[in-house]
Amino acid sequence: MKSVIEEVELLAPGHRMCAGCGLAISTRLALNVAGINTIVVLPTGCLEVTTTQYPETSWRVPFIHVAFENAAAVASGIDVALEMMGRKGINVLAIGGDGGTFDIGFQALSGMFERGHRVTYICHDNEAYMNTGIQRSSATPYAAWTTTSPYGRYSIGKKKRKKPIGIIAVAHDIPYVATATIAYYEDYQRKVKKALSMDGPAFIHVLVPCPTGWRFPPDKTVEISRLAVETGVFVLWEVEGGRMENLKVTVKPKKRKPVEEYLMPQRRFSHLFKPERRQDVIDKIQRTIDEKCERYGL
Amino acid sequence: MKKEEYKLKKITIGAIISEPGSSIKYKTGSWRSYKPILTEFTPPCTRECPARIKVREYISLIKEKHFEEAYKLLKDKIPFPVTIGRVCHHPCEKKCYRGQFDEPIAINILKRFIADYALKNKKKPSKVEITKKEKIAIIGSGPAGLSAAYKLVKMGYSVTVFEALPVAGGIPRFGIPDYRLPKNVLETEIDDIKSLGVEIKLNTSITDIKHLRKQYEAVFIAVGVQKSRKLNVPGEELDGVICGLEFLKSLNLEKKVSLGKKVIVIGGGNVATDVARSALRLGAETFIVYRRSRKEMPAIKEGVEEAEREGVQIKYLASPKKILGTNKVSGIECVRMKLGEPDESGRKRPIPIEGSEFVIEADTIILAIGEYPDFSFLKGSVKTEKQRIVVDPKSLATDQPGVFAGGDVVTGPATVIEAIAQGTKAAVCIDRYLRGEPMKYGEEALPLIELEKMNLSMVETKSRIKSHSLPVKERMGNFKEVNLGFTEEEALEEAERCLSCGSCKLCKLCSIYCPDNAAKMGETEAEINLDYCKGCGICENECPCGVIIMELEVK
Ligand SMILES: Cc1cc2nc3c(=O)[nH]c(=O)nc-3n(C[C@H](O)[C@H](O)[C@H](O)COP(=O)(O)OP(=O)(O)OC[C@H]3O[C@@H](n4cnc5c(N)ncnc54)[C@H](O)[C@@H]3O)c2cc1C
Ligand SMILES: Cc1ncc(C[n+]2csc(CCOP(=O)(O)OP(=O)(O)O)c2C)c(N)n1
Ligand SMILES: [Mg+2]
Secondary structure (H helix, E strand, O other): OOOOOOOOOOOOOOOOOOOOHHHHHHHHHHHHHHOOOOEEEEEEEEHHHHHOOOOOEEOOOOOEEEEEOOOOHHHHHHHHHHHOOOOOEEEEEEEEEHHHHHOOOHHHHHHHHOOOOEEEEEEEEEOEEEEOOOOOOOOOOOOEOOOEEEEEEEOOOOOOOOOOHHHHHHOOOOOOEEEEEOHHHHHHHHHHHHHHOOOOOEEEEEOOOOOHOOOOHHHHHHHHHHHHHHHOOOOOOOEHHHHHHHHOOOOOOOOOOOHHHOOOHHHHHHOOOOOOOOOHHHHHHHHHHHHHHHOOOO | OOOHHHHHHHOOOOOOOOOHHHHHHOOOOHHHHHHEEEEEOOHHHHHHHHOOOOOHHHHHHHOOOHHHHHHHHHHHHOOOHHHHHHHHHHHHHHHHHHHHHHHOOOOHHHHHHHHHHHOOOOOOOOOOOOOOOOOOEEEOOOOHHHHHHHHHHOOOOOOEEOOOOOOOOOOHHHHOOOOOOOHHHHHHHHHHHHHOOOEEEEOOOOOOOOHHHHHHHHEEEOOOOOOOOOOOOOOOOOOOOEEEEHHHHHHHHHHOOOOEEEEEEEOOOHHHHHHHHHHHHHEEEEEEEEOOOHOOOOOOOHHHHHHHHHOEEEEOOOOEEEEEOOEEEEEEEEEEEEEEEOOOOEEEEEEEEEOOOOEEOOOOEEEEEOOEOOOOOOOOOEEEOOOOOOOOOOOOEOOOEEEEEEEHHHHHOOOHHHHHHHHHHHHHHHHHOOOOOOOOOOOOOOOOOOHHHHOOOOOOOOOOOOOEEEOHHHHOOOOOOOEOOOHHHHHHHHHOOOOOOOOOOOOHHHHHHHHOOOOOEEEEEEEEOOOOOOOOOOOHOOOOOEEEEEEEEOO
């Protein structure tokens, strides 16, 4: 195993992210590849509020805080400005939450893709609006509990499935789209490097487990991230040149684990096991994964 | 706007300027209720080694190409790293955690690699000054006796070793054949012991221990077990019936033995396989006759496998009934056996099958059915029981004050590494005895690392590297060494497979996964910056070596 974290840490400690936060790990990994010549564009969300506690900042790279919905638009502007100024070799990195990307920031993102800006957009998907208290988003998976998708006698949690944001990004015919997660840091960092080298928009969808919102102990963040891949809940792939037929699965689990192993440790799924086991729901989730994995050749 | 114009325009915004990275002022360590502690544990290899050799440590030194230091680590602990790297039965590998993951580390071959490296590059040690007034006698120059001598001379004692034979080294010298242990290898290690100042008196059989005890303040008995057992079947007195250890002794010491065309070896231990493989090299068609099945064979597995590969024919479940011939042996009559209930040794008891007798022709029959000690020199003064000298297991002290015993003579026929371990232990206890301190030997051992504590999720499977060996057809008619070990490249590759159970290997995983950038690599292990550590415990959960322990922190 080779080291990837360098001595220069571009995200300073002292940030206020929860103990065991996946966002912090993901941001460290990404910045480590992007390096100091990077402008970070950050919409409102957990990562933003916890790294910019007035009058301090955790960022050691140029950083701009933007509104919840317009990270991609501002990043586009920076790209154009850099071009106008004739500045080369500067990475523009937008980092949006799932709320800020799948939902409210989506039209700005789609526009940025269409205009072909040289921006790498990382979506930190923690599967809910965590910063405002765990509300469901279009990234929240089926059957997960959030404060706005409660479970009870008439509900098993979120009724709708997760939006396939990566595939939607591919459909925009952009140079590079990939999925990643923190446990597989080498895979993730390789993808960030590749994304930054593209002459046009690149999109990386990163699954970042959230101990607070997913209701698991903070030492399990990386483990849950790994389980997501090992169970096939989250498939690690990349697509170059906007062609689905070029899709390449980059990390193949040796033997796919049953989805239960992923669901069980997270209390946002506890209603599937207690007070009585909802085998029907677990089976349904497993079936969806099996079908998906078959498509990906897993 | 033209590009040039834009460049000229300077925009100033009035705002509080935050220093980049200024959040470091805020010490998130205050949030913590559990703190990670780097802890070291004993790995299973060391726990399993009778001499508690620091396997993980020397493998880690190999990884860093510090071969010299790896050798020193071995040599500090035992005087025979080069020998043991060739003949050890390596119980360490059986318990190696990597074995539960894919295949165990080739610990013994790595040890041999280090030892071979040292053999080419090492210097003679210089004499140790005698600082203690007491003189110590050691009877027997086998691994047990010489290991005790090595330790004692380094403590500053004057040590004399008495050896009945014209050569020093015990069974490794006169029993183990050259194709497994070239004699120059062992001799350099014995020379080292002599250079330190140990005196070895060859051709000096001790015949009365009481006499010796009067001249020395302490005596260590390490005479091994040397006498071959008899079969007790008719025909045993015939010409052409010889004892295994005697045969090996003449082979090793005189180099000339004639066996005829067909040889039958009786027995299933190390002596039997060594005898058979030697007979094969002398050009005889060779059989081993053993009364139980392969599973019960006490010989080291590699020895049996190599014997078969070389062409030794093993007849399992067969027992000799009588030796045939008039003056000279002509063959042997055996009876087939079946296995019954386990006996006191835990192995299944062989039972003869009536009427299943058969005959094998032979020119020579070699008995390798066990050895027993010769206690005549004790003159009844030291307590023995069931052909073993009785000792206090904690100190190896016999019932006679100042008389200690160890090695095969205490354990019964065992292994070189066990003999070395006992010799070392005896040395420590003899020293304590002479200084009037309580004689208890116990190395401070850290608790064993549990496999469950080690997160191996990010470890990729990789097969064990196979070592080289002499092709079978080049082995006949000579006693050239069979196992050829690793090249440097192979050793480095194999060492890389070591999981470093229970000790930080600076893999950086904790620092990669730490949300708060609180883990950094120090000189020898990871260091946690408690100013920022929020106590999440990811490092504990992810550590592949199992060395991070979260401890409740009472503030
Ligand atoms: C053929 C054979 C192959 C073996 N192969 C292996 C192997 O591959 N790996 C392994 O780990 N183990 C092996 N063993 C076992 C191993 O050799 C012994 O366990 C080990 O040598 C015991 O060491 P020791 O010092 O107790 O005794 P020994 O090695 O037996 O040494 C005792 C010494 O004391 C001397 N002596 C005896 N009586 C007197 C006296 N009265 N006065 C003076 N000197 C005396 C003897 O001459 C001898 O030199 C093998 C054994 C045999 C017989
Ligand atoms: C237009 C607008 N609506 C609502 C908010 C309140 N708001 C701030 S952060 C946030 C949730 C962010 O969720 P997500 O983008 O998933 O990021 P996370 O906090 O989960 O990392 C919301 C709803 C806002 N800042 N702006
Ligand atoms: Mg979110």
